[in-house]
Amino acid sequence: xxxxxxxxxxxxxxxxxxxxxxxxxxxxxxxxxxxxxxxxxxxxxxxxxxxxxxxxxxxxxxxxxxxxxxxxxxxxxxxxxxxxxxxxxxxxxxxxxxxxxxxxxxxxxxxxxxxxxxxxxxxxxxxxxxxxxxxxxxxxxxxxxxxxxxxxxxxxxxxxxxxxxxxxxxxxxxxxxxxxxxxxxxxxxxxxxxxxxxxxxxxxxxxxxxxxxxxxxxxxxxxxxxxxxxxxxxxxxxxxxxxxxxxxxxxxxxxxxxxxxxxxxxxxxxxxxxxxxxxxxxxxxxx
Amino acid sequence: xxxxxxxxxxxxxxxxxxxxxxxxxxxxxxxxxxxxxxxxxxxxxxxxxxxxxxxxxxxxxxxxxxxxxxxxxxxxxxxxxxxxxxxxxxxxxxxxxxxxxxxxxxxxxxxxxxxxxxxxxxxxxxxxxxxxxxxxxxxxxxxxxxxxxxxxxxxxxxxxxxxxxxxxxxxxxxxxxxxxxxxxxxxxxxxxxxxxxxxxxxxxxxxxxxxxxxxxxxxxxxxxxxxxxxxxxxxxxxxxxxxxxxxxxxxxxxxxxxxxxxxxxxxxxxxxxxxxxxxxxxxxxxx
Numbered sequence: 001x002x003x004x005x006x007x008x009x010x011x012x013x014x015x016x017x018x019x020x021x022x023x024x025x026x027x028x029x030x031x032x033x034x035x036x037x038x039x040x041x042x043x044x045x046x047x048x049x050x051x052x053x054x055x056x057x058x059x060x061x062x063x064x065x066x067x068x069x070x071x072x073x074x075x076x077x078x079x080x081x082x083x084x085x086x087x088x089x090x091x092x093x094x095x096x097x098x099x100x101x102x103x104x105x106x107x108x109x110x111x112x113x114x115x116x117x118x119x120x121x122x123x124x125x126x127x128x129x130x131x132x133x134x135x136x137x138x139x140x141x142x143x144x145x146x147x148x149x150x151x152x153x154x155x156x157x158x159x160x161x162x163x164x165x166x167x168x169x170x171x172x173x174x175x176x177x178x179x180x181x182x183x184x185x186x187x188x189x190x191x192x193x194x195x196x197x198x199x200x201x202x203x204x205x206x207x208x209x210x211x212x213x214x215x216x217x218x219x220x221x222x223x224x225x226x227x228x229x230x231x232x233x234x235x236x237x238x239x240x241x242x243x244x245x246x247x248x249x250x251x252x253x254x255x256x257x258x259x260x261x262x263x264x265x266x267x268x269x270x271x272x273x274x275x276x277x278x279x280x281x282x283x284x285x286x287x
Numbered sequence: 288x289x290x291x292x293x294x295x296x297x298x299x300x301x302x303x304x305x306x307x308x309x310x311x312x313x314x315x316x317x318x319x320x321x322x323x324x325x326x327x328x329x330x331x332x333x334x335x336x337x338x339x340x341x342x343x344x345x346x347x348x349x350x351x352x353x354x355x356x357x358x359x360x361x362x363x364x365x366x367x368x369x370x371x372x373x374x375x376x377x378x379x380x381x382x383x384x385x386x387x388x389x390x391x392x393x394x395x396x397x398x399x400x401x402x403x404x405x406x407x408x409x410x411x412x413x414x415x416x417x418x419x420x421x422x423x424x425x426x427x428x429x430x431x432x433x434x435x436x437x438x439x440x441x442x443x444x445x446x447x448x449x450x451x452x453x454x455x456x457x458x459x460x461x462x463x464x465x466x467x468x469x470x471x472x473x474x475x476x477x478x479x480x481x482x483x484x485x486x487x488x489x490x491x492x493x494x495x496x497x498x499x500x501x502x503x504x505x506x507x508x509x510x511x512x513x514x515x516x517x518x519x520x521x522x523x524x525x526x527x528x529x530x531x532x533x534x535x536x537x538x539x540x541x542x543x544x545x546x547x548x549x550x551x552x553x554x555x556x557x558x559x560x561x562x563x564x565x566x567x568x569x570x571x572x573x574x
Contacts, residue, residue: 025440031440034448035440088400091397111448117404117439118438118440120404120407121434121435121438122435122439124408124431124434125431128427128428128431128432129432137424137427137428140418140427140428141415144412144431145412147408147411148408148411151405152404152405153312153318153405157318157402157405157408158318158321160397161318162317164397
């Protein structure tokens with residue numbers, strides 16, 4: 001990635017962080033503990049992959065990314081809610097997230113669940129509102145439906161259920177791919193498609209963005225597995241892409257997926273430079 | 288209540304039950320267990336108070352109630368999600384709901400939480416879609432915002448957090464009223480206001496419906512406490528309206544609240560007969 005583009009991504013991440021901080025309710029107002037837990041979970045230095053991808057997709061459509069910040073915040077809030085729930089004792093029973101105690105470890109299980117519900121609920125409000133601020137209020141329902149598809153039984157909820165069923169079992173590559181596609185991929189694809197739906201772009205445009213986002217989301221997960229494998233403190237018992245494909249096979253799969261993604265967006269021309277840079281970042285990431 | 292009106296309410300409840308059954312995903316499709324848990328929690332013979340009130344509010348606006356079935360289902364799905372979460376071990380740790388094992392007792396905690404998330408997510412989709420089926424897609428965002436207000440930190444999430452903080456403590460009448468207003472009242476008020484928002488009625492109309500719904504919702508909670516107090520198997524240690532007001536005081540408070548509600552909707556005239564009958568039902572209910 002060129003230094004310019006890297007700076008641009010860093011700037012976007014900073015703007016997203018600012019927008020999230022400004023939109024989240026203050027921990028000084030009631031219910032204080034829930035508000036504090038929401039802020040703790042969201043403002044914890046995430047990569048902001050989904051918002052950054054969403055803003056780049058807006059650019060590919062020839063739109064000003066600034067006009068899509070509500071949707072960018074919405075997908076990050078929904079993603080954070082899913083992480084809070086994933087970490088619960090009855091789910092993955094995690095203690096740490098991003099090097100800090102998980103939300104339920106810090107605030108208790110009930111407050112963590114309530115914070116997740118509040119974040120999810122707010123994410124629907126924000127995507128719907130973004131349709132209005134864009135001047136296209138008639139597209140709010142389609143944006144809400146897209147988010148529901150990504151979060152509900154066809155998306156995250158279904159992927160998490162399947163993941164829990166597979167815990168401790170051997171799974172095929174196909175199954176691991178399906179879990180990923182629903183559990184994490186669906187929301188990434190929705191993030192990239194959202195600007196098209198909000199702007200009222202034609203179905204072909206949305207499809208093209210999805211054909212970009214699905215392989216990039218999968219490649220991101222595989223690189224996550226590669227990075228975790230390099231860290232001997234990570235649990236080696238999990239059925240990861242690296243275990244199924246080998247490290248070299250996984251690397252080469254990442255390269256193929258990124259090529260596939262980049263070729264899907266060639267019709268967007270110059271405007272899609274941000275999406276291409278994002279795909280290159282995923283190919284080359286070491287952290 | 289006249290026999291006619293009672294029949295009409297029964298018929299509405301049946302239609303709502305049918306609509307819910309038809310809209311919920313089949314337990315024969317993946318993720319089967321989540322779908323089964325969603326159906327188990329929703330199709331369990333609830334009173335359908337929120338959908339019935341929503342349909343009566345639509346009539347008060349001179350609209351066909353049939354045109355608001357998506358919103359009616361949405362508020363019941365959201366309400367059911369809140370009951371699943373309320374019953375969790377980390378919340379009220381309940382074993383039974385409506386005479387059957389709670390959803391987490393029957394399907395496990397993780398599936399219960401995932402089912403609640405799916406129901407909430409679907410409820411946002413349905414209210415937004417109802418704006419479109421009514422021919423007013425531009426009102427979808429306002430309907431979504433109304434539902435978020437009822438569910439988020441200003442509504443259910445905030446009320447539940449406050450309720451958990453008060454567990455085992457003495458609380459004033461004012462505090463118990465605030466918990467109720469957020470935890471249960473907010474979604475009831477939203478249900479009654481939704482037809483006005485979806486139809487694009489003026490703010491005064493929405494306010495009038497809220498001035499009906501808030502006292503009726505509170506009266507319903509007080510009658511719940513009166514009915515529970517009459518049942519010696521119920522926990523007498525809770526800080527209920529009956530403990531704070533005495534049985535007679537609670538009865539007389541219910542009567543005052545219903546009078547207040549009925550007078551708020553007098554400008555609607557004949558069309559508000561359904562709302563008036565609903566208020567009378569709450570005043571006189573024994574179960």
